[in-house]
Amino acid sequence: MNYKINQRNKVLRAKERGIYDKKTVYEILDAGKIAHVGIIMDQQPFVIPMSYARVDDTIILHGALNSRICTSLIEGMPACITVTHLDGLVLARSTFSHSMNYRSVVAFGTARQIEDRDRKTKALESLVEFLAPGRTSDCRPPNKKELNATSVVEFKIEQASAKVRSGGPKDKQADLDLDVWAGTVPISQHYGDWQAAEDLKQGINFPNYKEGIK
């Protein structure tokens, strides 16, 4: 199933890299932890990094009650949410042909506040599950005071496009004979050894969902 394509989400440059199907968009979103959320306030764009969760065709965001970004989102202002993964550097023989390998999604839509208490609790849990799958099985759920202190919004993805580059450098034929090393430098995210909180109670082992967090 594809997103409707128009001027807003059409990939114009390197357009062979543009992808509009939901499956690809979801995969790229689901592989991320931080979204860059763009809103307008007083004719000034703001791009704020936020944690997020994708649930079906929505992106869940949260923030402190009355925070600048949440208030703007709740007011139904048009927003843009972008998630990018850097997969490598592409070293070409010419300055001009240098590039990066990446996967990115640019999503357009508007958000609305989640006010219903049960839906709000579920949305907050989806944020934690997106961060660390399995985690809500043992951490304490939000209480009334915490729920009241938090704004939770759901951003409906009206349109989106994905853009993906992979593979080696694409040098011009005339440059292939240059005595310059060319190729790619793969980049990936590495999850290190878990570090227990200084005040962790004695005798608590790593959770059984540890392997799924990556």
Next chain:
Amino acid sequence: MNYKINQRNKVLRAKERGIYDKKTVYEILDAGKIAHVGIIMDQQPFVIPMSYARVDDTIILHGALNSRICTSLIEGMPACITVTHLDGLVLARSTFSHSMNYRSVVAFGTARQIEDRDRKTKALESLVEFLAPGRTSDCRPPNKKELNATSVVEFKIEQASAKVRSGGPKDKQADLDLDVWAGTVPISQHYGDWQAAEDLKQGINFPNYKEGIK
């Protein structure tokens, strides 16, 4: 030296994490490869991932001639450039206290086109050097045709703020006794084994600046 603080760049939430000195802002920018560039077109925010270079108090960006983003930037529209590093997941005992460790910079300003040929060449080289320090010592510099096909802009950082979170979870006292593992999961970028281009000439070794690319 600090950036001037006003409503635009003041960190309002978790404000103890807000940092306004240029040294910290530069360090965070210099540790990145991809910037999320926010602009407004027809009252719609766009957030586009772009490669960049920081040179003194400017951020260099480039794109295809007449690309949407470059045209908007050249017209002097207000822009916002954000760079974020994810350093870890923070697993707290409660849903509410989950967090991430990160370093981010949100920069505000306007851009202008670099038209002078020598400055343009130098700016393109700075992009490659930012991607891969040392690289311009052996790759072919841009020729006239390539320069003409590229828009290069310099974004003057008028104001910026950095925001940094590090350390373990900050659970409420009453939650410390819960039987839940708590702590951090460190995340870092890993540079893998370099992969030579399929069409790389025989007998070309890795360059001597390889160790500096990370």
